[in-house]
Amino acid sequence: MAADAKLDLSLTRHAIDRMTERGLIMADVLHVIKTGFVYEEPEATTRPDLWKYRIEGLSPNSAGRHVRVVVIPGAEPSVKVVTVMWKDER
Numbered sequence: 001m002a003a004d005a006k007l008d009l010s011l012t013r014h015a016i017d018r019m020t021e022r023g024l025i026m027a028d029v030l031h032v033i034k035t036g037f038v039y040e041e042p043e044a045t046t047r048p049d050l051w052k053y054r055i056e057g058l059s060p061n062s063a064g065r066h067v068r069v070v071v072i073p074g075a076e077p078s079v080k081v082v083t084v085m086w087k088d089e090r
Contacts, residue, residue: 008079012082022084024059024067027061032055032057033071053071053072065086
């Protein structure tokens, strides 16, 4: 994706609720998406042509804790944020 391209990012209600519950803000999510890493294989979704990815990384407001953002990339350049969690909590 070109540096000046815009990303169509949407959040599920679940993701918004989890962010609020955990005291995370949109800047945290964006930072993890931009700088984090995918360490696990993607998981199939209910739609056969889409996959879920778990992106992990530190966020500016997490006091050193790792954040996991679960996303489903769609048609370029769209991404749906499914949930947001602390990596050390399951």
